[in-house]
Amino acid sequence: MDKIAITGGNELNGNIHISGAKNSALKLQAAALLTSEPMVITNMPELADTRFMVQLLEQLGMTVYWPKGSGRMQTHIPEIRSTIAPYDLVRKMRATFNVLGPLLAREGHATVSLPGGCAIGARPVDLHLKAFEAMGADIVIEGGYVKAAALRGLKGAHVVFPFVSVGATEHAMLAAVLADGETVLENAAREPEIVDIANCLIAMGARIEGAGTSTITIQGVTSLKGINYKVIPDRIEAGTFACCVAATGGEVVLTDVVPSTLGALLNALRQAGVGVETGEDYIKIKRDKNVPIKAVDIDTQPHPGFPTDLQAQFMGLMTIADGTSIFRENIFENRFMHAPELRRLGADITVRGNEAVVRGVKQLKGAQVMATDLRASVSLVIAGLVAEGETLIGRVYHLDRGFENLEEKLSNCGAKIARISGAE
Structure with missing residues (x-):
């Protein structure tokens, strides 16, 4: 199992190219199921997650041509050969669940495994399913699978989300574009990735208004065409590298x-x-780097508030701030798993429920730590870049899910960072 070794203390200077947005790219891959015509998606990030989504799409009958390192994915699925997304291909990644809506919209039925580790109600998929039910789908959950059917086609509906959900907004939009009639999504999420997905669907022939606001209106169409579309840049990757430079000192252009x-x-x-x-x-x-970082309090909120996906990275920066900062995580429960690992590097962090108190220290010390999830893992990279001595990060497959060429991009700017393949 690979590890990443970092020797801290180096400033970062140079340029870093930002890749396509993972959170948009995965849903655009699912959107390719909505047309029988060829699609080309460019600026596609080379990630474990996007490669894994290809495996599922191929299982459903899609032909995918994506030369390694090209950033250009060609897809074509004139006929859907299977409407079943099995457990083995859904359990590893939540985003694969988003094939349900396009399959249901195009074929009238689908059987998709519940995402791995997902209990209905925690990062709930129940909001997705209630939206489909409102559009006329019959939903049965049996043996860990969602069985959905709308044999006469989905119908336009008025869907009011009880709370803002990015995943449910995206998924409902993917299904509604081929529904008969008008669908209105209220209390919709406003993230830039939702606007990106809507822009792609509009270019394919969908009729969508209001993406980026809390009310999205969709007039269903009978079919969509294939197009050439470029994925929006990844704001989470950009924000991550911004935190890296803020921590180490130096000057970097993203x-x-x-x-x-x-x-x-x-x-x-x-x-x-x-x-x-x-x-x-x-x-x-x-x-x-000789001027101390000031402590800043953070409350995560839906867009345009502070992103939950950058909370761990900013906490990594605040571990060396002058003063005390308070983090309130308002989006997901159990999203401070990085705190104990940061403490192994000498950080002073106290967690109480959805609140973490970070008291800045003058110097972190290198240690062996373990990545616990995608965003948490990169906070350890940020801390390792400023820690004295060597930091060794295990379970870096979490990093590979969401960051393209992380070590290369940082080392090109002066970081002492390297992957150790097959390290125990």
């Missing part, structure tokens, strides 16, 4: 980004005393 999607993070970095300059498609992060 290229191929959309700065407006990162307003909450950039404001927090400015409050922390980090230099931030933005242009149309770049963000420059600059910090004198």
Whole structure:
């Protein structure tokens, strides 16, 4: 099992190209099921998750051509050979569940395993299913599978989400584009990735208004066409590298980004005393490492608030801040799993329920730590970049799920970081 070794203390200087957004790319892959025509998706990030989604799509009958390192995926599924997404291909990644809506919309029925480790109600998929039921689908959960049928086709519906859910908003939108009539999604999520997915669907011929607001209106169409579409830049990757530079000091230009999607993070970095300059498609992060970072409190919120997917990274930065910062996690439960591992590096963190108190220390010390999930794992990279001595991070397959060429991008800017293949 691979590990990542980091020797801390080096500033970061240079340029980092930001890859396509994982959270958008996975849903665009699912959207390719909605058309019988060829599709081309560019700026596709080379990740364990996006490669794994290809395996599921091929199981359903899709032909996928995606040369390694090209960033260009060609898909074609003139006929869906299977409407069954088995447990072995869904249990590893929640996003694979999003084939249910497109299969249901195009074929009128689908059988999809519940996501691995998912109990209905925790990161709930029940909101997805209630949206489909509102559109006329019959839903049965049996033996760990969702069996959905709308043999006469999905019908437009008025769906009011009881709370903001990115996944449910995306999934309902993917199904509603081929439904008969008008669908209105209220209390919809407003994330940039939802706008990206809507823009792709509109280019395919869907009729969608209001994406990026709390009310999305969809007029169903009978079919969608194949197109060439470019995935939006990954704001979470960009925010992660911004936190890396803020922690180490130096000056790095993040290229191929959309700065407006990162307003909450950039404001927090400015409050922390980090230099931030933005242009149309770049963000420059600059910090004198001799000037202490200021403590900043964080409350995670749905977009445009501070993203839960950047909470761990900002906590990694705050471990060396001058003062005390308070983190309130308002989106997901159990999202402070990185705190005990950061403490192994010398961080002073106290967790009480959905609140973490971080008292900045002058110096972290390298240690052996373990990645616990995708976003938590990269907070350990940030801490390792500033820790004295060597930090060895295990279970880095979590990192590979969401970050493309992480070690290469950091080492090109001066970090001492390397992957140790097959390390015990």
